[in-house]
Amino acid sequence: MKFDNFSEAIQHARTLFEDISFSYASNWKKQNSTRHIIGFLPIYIPREIIHSANMLPVGIFGAGDRIPVVHGDAYFQSYICHLPRTVIELAKSGHLNDFDGFIFPAICDVIRNLSGIFMLDNKQKFIRYLDYPQNFEGNVGGKFYRQELNRLSTDLEKLNGKKVITNELNHSISIYNEQRRLLKLLGDFRSEFPHKLSAVDYYLIQRTAHTMCVEDFNPYLENIFLLLDKLDVEPEDKIRVIISGSFCEQPPIGLIKTIENAGCYIVEDDLQLNLNWITKEIPTDTDDPIGALVDAYINHSIFSSTVYEGDKPKGDQLAEQVKDRKADGVVFCAPSFCDPALLDRPQLEKAMDKHHIRHFSFQYHENLGQFHVIKEQAGTFADTIKLWE
Amino acid sequence: MTIQKENSMLQQKQMLADHFIELTQVQETGKKVVYTFVPGNLTELIYAFDMLPVYPEINALQSGMRKQSGDYIREAEEYGFSEDVCSYVKCDVGMMLQGNIGPTGQKLPPPDLLLLSYTGCFVFMKWFENLKYLYPDAEIAMLHIPYQESGRIEPNAMQYIKDQLTTEVIPKFERVSGKKFDPDKLASKMMLSAQAEDLLVKVFDSAQNKPSPIDAYFGGVYYIGPIFTAFRGSQACVDYYQELHKEVEYRVANGLGPITPDGTLKEEKFRLVVEGPPNWTHFRNFWKIFYDMGAVFVASSYTKVGGLYDEGFRHSPEDALGSLAEYCLGCYTNRNLPQRVDMLDNWITKYQANGFLVNSIKSCNSFSAGQLVIMRELERRLEIPVGFIETDLVDPRYYSFSNIKNRLDSFFQMLEQRTLYTGITS
Numbered sequence: 001m002k003f004d005n006f007s008e009a010i011q012h013a014r015t016l017f018e019d020i021s022f023s024y025a026s027n028w029k030k031q032n033s034t035r036h037i038i039g040f041l042p043i044y045i046p047r048e049i050i051h052s053a054n055m056l057p058v059g060i061f062g063a064g065d066r067i068p069v070v071h072g073d074a075y076f077q078s079y080i081c082h083l084p085r086t087v088i089e090l091a092k093s094g095h096l097n098d099f100d101g102f103i104f105p106a107i108c109d110v111i112r113n114l115s116g117i118f119m120l121d122n123k124q125k126f127i128r129y130l131d132y133p134q135n136f137e138g139n140v141g142g143k144f145y146r147q148e149l150n151r152l153s154t155d156l157e158k159l160n161g162k163k164v165i166t167n168e169l170n171h172s173i174s175i176y177n178e179q180r181r182l183l184k185l186l187g188d189f190r191s192e193f194p195h196k197l198s199a200v201d202y203y204l205i206q207r208t209a210h211t212m213c214v215e216d217f218n219p220y221l222e223n224i225f226l227l228l229d230k231l232d233v234e235p236e237d238k239i240r241v242i243i244s245g246s247f248c249e250q251p252p253i254g255l256i257k258t259i260e261n262a263g264c265y266i267v268e269d270d271l272q273l274n275l276n277w278i279t280k281e282i283p284t285d286t287d288d289p290i291g292a293l294v295d296a297y298i299n300h301s302i303f304s305s306t307v308y309e310g311d312k313p314k315g316d317q318l319a320e321q322v323k324d325r326k327a328d329g330v331v332f333c334a335p336s337f338c339d340p341a342l343l344d345r346p347q348l349e350k351a352m353d354k355h356h357i358r359h360f361s362f363q364y365h366e367n368l369g370q371f372h373v374i375k376e377q378a379g380t381f382a383d384t385i386k387l388w389e
Numbered sequence: 390m391t392i393q394k395e396n397s398m399l400q401q402k403q404m405l406a407d408h409f410i411e412l413t414q415v416q417e418t419g420k421k422v423v424y425t426f427v428p429g430n431l432t433e434l435i436y437a438f439d440m441l442p443v444y445p446e447i448n449a450l451q452s453g454m455r456k457q458s459g460d461y462i463r464e465a466e467e468y469g470f471s472e473d474v475c476s477y478v479k480c481d482v483g484m485m486l487q488g489n490i491g492p493t494g495q496k497l498p499p500p501d502l503l504l505l506s507y508t509g510c511f512v513f514m515k516w517f518e519n520l521k522y523l524y525p526d527a528e529i530a531m532l533h534i535p536y537q538e539s540g541r542i543e544p545n546a547m548q549y550i551k552d553q554l555t556t557e558v559i560p561k562f563e564r565v566s567g568k569k570f571d572p573d574k575l576a577s578k579m580m581l582s583a584q585a586e587d588l589l590v591k592v593f594d595s596a597q598n599k600p601s602p603i604d605a606y607f608g609g610v611y612y613i614g615p616i617f618t619a620f621r622g623s624q625a626c627v628d629y630y631q632e633l634h635k636e637v638e639y640r641v642a643n644g645l646g647p648i649t650p651d652g653t654l655k656e657e658k659f660r661l662v663v664e665g666p667p668n669w670t671h672f673r674n675f676w677k678i679f680y681d682m683g684a685v686f687v688a689s690s691y692t693k694v695g696g697l698y699d700e701g702f703r704h705s706p707e708d709a710l711g712s713l714a715e716y717c718l719g720c721y722t723n724r725n726l727p728q729r730v731d732m733l734d735n736w737i738t739k740y741q742a743n744g745f746l747v748n749s750i751k752s753c754n755s756f757s758a759g760q761l762v763i764m765r766e767l768e769r770r771l772e773i774p775v776g777f778i779e780t781d782l783v784d785p786r787y788y789s790f791s792n793i794k795n796r797l798d799s800f801f802q803m804l805e806q807r808t809l810y811t812g813i814t815s
Contacts, residue, residue: 074761075761075762076758076761077749077751077757077760077779079473079751079752079757080754080757080758084758106536107511108754109510109511109512109754109755109758110754110758112511112536112758113726113754113755113758114758114759115538115725115726116725116726116727116729116759116762117726117759117762119725119726119727120726120727120730120762120766121762128538129536129538129725130538131535131536131538131546133533133549134507134514134531134533135531135533135549135553135557137556137557139552139556140549140552140553140556140557141533141549143545143548143549143552144535144545144546144548144549144552147545148545151543151545305515308505308514308518308531308533309518310531336473337473337754338473339474339475339511339512339515339754340511340515342470342471342473342474343470343474343475343478343512343515343516343518343519344515344518345469345470345471346468346469346519347518347519347522349469350469350522363471363473
């Protein structure tokens, strides 16, 4: 599929984003009887292993305001974040029927217990809560993680009989390396020319990477680059901000737009953190590709609120990001009741103060419909920096 | 209102007082202080290095019971914590910011070591990441306990924990304490732990009697005190459980119900199993709602949060590190949801409960997420009346007596109707 104009290419991404039935994945699956769909929750999973097992990893990031919550509220109390409600809603209303399994990465207690709910509700499907080591010594946490990945590979094989073998996994790593390279280029482009690629369009393109198969996505992204080159848009007088804290439950599109319209170019964010979780190219010529994935996770992961910070303070890493992206400030934008993001916030704010970086914060939920207060906050923040810095 | 004191209660009170005195004397004694968590605690190991444990969760709940938590929480929110997050964390941080005055009114020593036993609760990790900034001089040791996602203990999880103990935890204990690890000393403490655990299981099993001689929730939180906190692995702990067991046996022999703040419960009308921690800010008031109705908790999940011994696990001197690993992996909130449902199902049957209640805690996702599903699943399996109330651990803003009372009145009416109905049909 090739697009001749940028709007059409973005419309394609928007169509995929709005399709809560994941029909792209269903169509992909129909083409071959060994194909399976594996849904995964935020944040990171080693998609290469899923790919190598002839399966399509599909990111499930809730459904925002695109689905009315009927069943979901009967599963979770009012003081639990919103994402699991729409995930349950998607499942209960049949939108995930074509999925053969689900992976729940170990990022918080809610996602953890959601995996248990799926176990109770979907006894026929493959459900895996994937624990990641919080110990980053290769012979301790690395060893554990390798065994977890081996177990995952073995269990996936039971689904379709397709064994994960070395040269095929190397190939999968290679094609995802390319995806990471292209996405990094896109992120760099977005940071350098935020007036040419809006935050919403950038976000929609990223979401596409979690829906389309990588063989379709990489050419799509190359196509996007060609179209971006042709765009001629004048920069506006806006400040440059980094969004922090939105790595799981996603803010509504309207909220992303509001921040930008209020005078803040978003030059870096953690909304789709999985896509740049691994910060280095993973070797593809090894006879131990699982080992290569383990090494990438242990030694070349991006910082996150869901990972023990050890001796690398997250605040300093965020400040480094601000410097790299030449940002004017940080917007702490976290979902209500999100333990990882909200419990990190006090120290991150203090770190920003220490580094003399401006910041402001608010909370949202995925189906928020009123943006006025946030617009005022973002606008004031932008004005303050423009006028006084 | 004065609670009727039994010997075991006085004994526990003295143990706690002595412990806090010891903590206030560390400058003179030179003993090192370890802050750690109840689930997956390594008390035997801490004492094997002659260090002293402090449990911020326990301080927080004590602050809640002493009506101090509200101020501490406000202090932490001013510091930057959201209203949405765990009130234990905020209470602890607030207490620290206001001078770290402990439950006995004396200043607690700062930690020499933060032992981050990340067991069954994601917030633990964030909690100590925050404390690391508040206590910059303290060493921090991370012990990551994988979740029982498959419903069983995977061998690689056991090995992972043992590896962390030998490469991360013990070396840091040695560095902070200045003492070499002595496996024999650890083993001797583990033997004492097992003795206390045997007795605790007998105490909780006594709830199979009718009337139950114990309340396994409101009374249970006192019964688990020594073993879940600073005393497991000590002779004093064994002595406490021997005394407690003797008292419980006496009550069984004499057909007596549990002790409440208003004396021995005269009539047992309802036998309940409860899921979730209690509210601490209005503990007595909360308890009274139940004993006024003649309701006794015959089992509770909360009293398994610091260790689950029902299924036979005991700390063992054989492969002591492996035993510690197994203990950590087995704590209640480290079990997956289907396991939790099965356990509750088993307790309802074993203790012949006629109702199941969820006390859902606003700021504890580890317990709360999934409780509505647990409740429906048990209702479906056992056709048992279920009830649901909401409170918080130590945030007094989330305790609404009238709401709770209304819901419980309806629940008890349902139980009464059911009792009448089953009485007629049987």
